[in-house]
Amino acid sequence: MVAVRYKTAFQLYPYQRSPDQDLSTPVRHPVVIVGGGPVGMALALDLGLKGIRVVVLDDHEGVGMGSRAICFAKRTLEICDRLGCGQPMVDKGVVWNLGRVFRDTHELYSFNLLPEDGHRRPAFINLQQPHFERFIVERIREVQARGAPIEIRGVNQVIGVEPRGDHVALEIDTPDGPYRAEADWLVACDGARSPVREMLGLGFKGRVFQDNFLIADVRMKADFPTERWFWFDPPFNRGQSVLLHKQPDDIWRIDFQLGWNIDRKAVVEPESVLARVRAMLPDTPVELVWTSVYTFQCCTMERYRHGRVFFAGDAAHQVSPFGARGANSGIQDVDNLAWKLALVLRGQAGEALLDSYDLERRHAAEENILNSTRSTDFITPKTPVSRMFRDAVLDLAERAPFARSLVNTGRLSVPAVLDGSPLNGPDDAALPARTRPGAPAVDAPTERGWLLGLLGDEFRLLCLNTEHPAVTVGGVTAAPVQLSTEGWPHLAERWLGDAPRAVCLIRPDQHVAARWIDPAPGAVAAALARAMGLADAEA
Amino acid sequence: MLKLDPNLPDPDGFYAELLAAHEGLTEAESHALNARLVLILANHIGDRAVLAEALTLARETAAGGRR
Ligand SMILES: Cc1cc2nc3c(=O)[nH]c(=O)nc-3n(C[C@H](O)[C@H](O)[C@H](O)COP(=O)(O)OP(=O)(O)OC[C@H]3O[C@@H](n4cnc5c(N)ncnc54)[C@H](O)[C@@H]3O)c2cc1C
Numbered sequence: 001m002v003a004v005r006y007k008t009a010f011q012l013y014p015y016q017r018s019p020d021q022d023l024s025t026p027v028r029h030p031v032v033i034v035g036g037g038p039v040g041m042a043l044a045l046d047l048g049l050k051g052i053r054v055v056v057l058d059d060h061e062g063v064g065m066g067s068r069a070i071c072f073a074k075r076t077l078e079i080c081d082r083l084g085c086g087q088p089m090v091d092k093g094v095v096w097n098l099g100r101v102f103r104d105t106h107e108l109y110s111f112n113l114l115p116e117d118g119h120r121r122p123a124f125i126n127l128q129q130p131h132f133e134r135f136i137v138e139r140i141r142e143v144q145a146r147g148a149p150i151e152i153r154g155v156n157q158v159i160g161v162e163p164r165g166d167h168v169a170l171e172i173d174t175p176d177g178p179y180r181a182e183a184d185w186l187v188a189c190d191g192a193r194s195p196v197r198e199m200l201g202l203g204f205k206g207r208v209f210q211d212n213f214l215i216a217d218v219r220m221k222a223d224f225p226t227e228r229w230f231w232f233d234p235p236f237n238r239g240q241s242v243l244l245h246k247q248p249d250d251i252w253r254i255d256f257q258l259g260w261n262i263d264r265k266a267v268v269e270p271e272s273v274l275a276r277v278r279a280m281l282p283d284t285p286v287e288l289v290w291t292s293v294y295t296f297q298c299c300t301m302e303r304y305r306h307g308r309v310f311f312a313g314d315a316a317h318q319v320s321p322f323g324a325r326g327a328n329s330g331i332q333d334v335d336n337l338a339w340k341l342a343l344v345l346r347g348q349a350g351e352a353l354l355d356s357y358d359l360e361r362r363h364a365a366e367e368n369i370l371n372s373t374r375s376t377d378f379i380t381p382k383t384p385v386s387r388m389f390r391d392a393v394l395d396l397a398e399r400a401p402f403a404r405s406l407v408n409t410g411r412l413s414v415p416a417v418l419d420g421s422p423l424n425g426p427d428d429a430a431l432p433a434r435t436r437p438g439a440p441a442v443d444a445p446t447e448r449g450w451l452l453g454l455l456g457d458e459f460r461l462l463c464l465n466t467e468h469p470a471v472t473v474g475g476v477t478a479a480p481v482q483l484s485t486e487g488w489p490h491l492a493e494r495w496l497g498d499a500p501r502a503v504c505l506i507r508p509d510q511h512v513a514a515r516w517i518d519p520a521p522g523a524v525a526a527a528l529a530r531a532m533g534l535a536d537a538e539a
Numbered sequence: 540m541l542k543l544d545p546n547l548p549d550p551d552g553f554y555a556e557l558l559a560a561h562e563g564l565t566e567a568e569s570h571a572l573n574a575r576l577v578l579i580l581a582n583h584i585g586d587r588a589v590l591a592e593a594l595t596l597a598r599e600t601a602a603g604g605r606r
Contacts, residue, residue: 389577392578
């Protein structure tokens, strides 16, 4: 029997017996994804859209209750746009730009995320994780109806994993009892406690933080502005911090830091949670929607690829919630892995390309862990001296603007630049740094709409104020997207700087692979080969 | 490059001013003042390489040579 570990908010994939369960020989699937959280579902969608046959096994029948993640970053929305589910997220989500930082009862300062103009998507939206996941699954249903080869099997719990050279053997439990299946490639997206990782005896190393946080999602009709408020040492939570954030549907997230020595059962009693909320908001009637206590760790696996098994999302790396880097980085894992797996499955690239997933995403995870650890050290000082410096920063912040840059209540997720990746090709240093090889393409309005929409999900040659023919390597074509920057200052500033023209090779995950002002004959083909992991072909 | 040669006009005057800033403070308040002072000066210097040298020097010159 499959145990129910959590309540579902939306029942989206109830158990249905699969024909696989009636066969005596296990069925072999090209790709099996374990875990239908945001990462597993987004990966299934990405692969399915590329025509790759994929099965998702999830041990529940829908999206878990409770809004763990609420902040979804611009890059995540751009990836979801590519997958065709960005718009409903933005429509439902709450956009915020202003943050205020308080200490005790008074405001120290406020900051504006100052979104740069000339982007389709805002820096962040707030949206409950169950809605985020639901929009992905709804998109899967839409593309399934049009023939995308995605299959979701609810209440299918993976209980055995055995790598066998050219495939991975699986044992799966269901309400009708266990069955076997096989996968050419297995992707474990089964969350921070990853049973697949456990079953393979692989480690998860890092730091556990000795602190507890209480989340209270409350419904209230409050006319607070849509802002992020962060308190250090407020009267309603002495010596600790509190975060208030708005979500859709009049729901607010309140996050109370509790310290280490607490009675974890007692603090989540509704009366006790309500008492805290009332102390904070004495005049506002509130209704509790969801509460939980969490502790966190910043951990990563040593490698994200083990032969035919990949790890993505929380299964591969876990960060503290400060900075909203969990789901946001998991979606970038998907963005990075899907096209590589698709090329290898189609026989257009070799396994070296798959190793670059490990390299590139570990680089990103290290950056995320570094940022999230630093935020945590600021919010939860570990020693008397670190508390002294933290308080010194806060003492100065009101008067001295420089100190505000040291206040760290979470450095909000920005996508990793894949500097040093073996897939990166030549650069021309005269072009702007922000669109250098390894960087995610920076959006801009163009004569034909938003740039990222034009780039799509295949290799492209972005030709600005110049022309270049399509280039094909091993059956993979980078088709030109030709644009003039005349009258489109954002495009010119972000992609050309002072240069008159440029040709940029863009990967299917919309990261820049290489760029030139005037590419030499053959240069683009060599860079395309390199970006496909065929580095030898370049010589 | 971190300056190690004398750079302060009227060093005795500065030293007296530094002590005066701590006058009447408890030990904890003095530590806190020093922490603020470090941050203020670090921002003023604004050069990470110089600050790194300063941190190393301060760390290496602990009384009794403790590292
Ligand atoms: C309080 C809190 C606040 C957060 N806020 C943010 C935020 O603002 N922004 C952000 O980006 N991130 C945030 N996060 C992190 C975010 O929630 C996670 O990073 C995200 O859920 C990871 O997604 P995932 O798909 O990797 O794993 P999960 O969401 O954990 O999904 C794993 C799935 O695998 C299934 N599964 C597990 N074992 C098996 C098995 N044996 N067989 C089959 N299926 C299995 C599970 O049922 C589940 O459906 C927050 C987290 C917390 C706790």
